[in-house]
Amino acid sequence: MRIVIAEDNALLAEGLVLLLTSVGHEVAALVGSGPEVVPALLEHRPDVAVVDVRLPPTRTDEGLRAVLAVRERLPGLPVLVLSQHVEQGCAADLLAGGAQGLGYLLKDRVGRVQDFLDALERVAGGGTALDPEVVSTLLSRRDDPLEGLTPREREVLSLMAQGHANGTIAELLVITERAVSKHIANIFAKLDLPPTDAGHRRVLAVLRHLRA
Template sequence: MRVVIAEDNALLREGLVLLLASGGHDVVAIAGSGPEVLPALLAHRPDVAVLDVRMPPGFRDEGLRAALAARQEIPGLPILVLSQYVEESYAAELLRGDASGVGYLLKDRVGRVDEFLDALERVAAGGTALDPEVVTELLTRRPDSPLDSLTPREREVLALMAQGLDNTTIASTLVVTERAVSKHVGNIFLKLGLPPSDSGHRRVLAVLTYLNNS
């Protein structure tokens, strides 16, 4: 895959370049500040972009702003955002509208190479990859949530769905049958008032969109 990296930390930036190269991917451009990001993305139109949320000059949300602007210019551009901390508002903003091909990971996750590369490839393919800590924050942030009607097991399944996992992987993770997972998924949609959808990221995004707008 052709990848653009936007990261101001030189050590992490070089680590990402080496990691992606070792995984057989081609880093076509590197941006070290917010103003460099959008031109790089528009010039190279990569298969996926890996962006830090906070970048120079303001160290606020320059990376996120550039990512959203790029997706306006290149609809569906896959974006994997990295953040030092769980920043709920940024995750929610990424998930608004057409959020296919979107990932949000904590930087610590990069050190788990297989997990990081799996998330990158999932996002590049149009799927979703949310850090488990981000998912937990999204699922527990407000009182009187519609999630209160879910059983503990259904909440577990929903959290794994939100990470972009399919039924087979969820079944393996929870050590249950795929049939049991399918039943839980059906119950989740029923209780949240969401119509059943096809497998994969669309159902995850439907659930998260519902939660973000509740």
């Protein structure tokens, strides 16, 4: 895959380049400040972009704003946003434009190299990768409508909201895919959601329900 990275911390940027090239990806561009992000993405049209929320010059949310701006011009451009901490407002801003090809992960996750690469693949393929912390905050905040769910169904819901496909959920929970489908059908029925199969639409439906 061709990837554009926007990360100002030299140590981390170097590590990301090392990681991505070592598994055969191509880093088309590496930029270190907010104003460079949009031009770099428009020029290179990467398969996926990895963008840090905080970038110079202001080091507040330059990266996030650049992502929002570029997704307005190139809807669906896959972007994985990395952040030093996860925040609901930030997640809401990102998801407002659709969950397709969108990732929002804690920076800490890059240490779990395989999980990180999987998330990146998922986002590049038009899927969603939400940090478990974002999802668990959403789940814990709105416990009322989830009261009727069994613990297993909650686990499935959480993984689904993170953007995982049925197969992965089955692997992670060590159950069969059929069991996963059954859980999902139950969850959708209990939450009164219309059944849907496409990954990102499913995530959106779940998140919209949780935020409502």
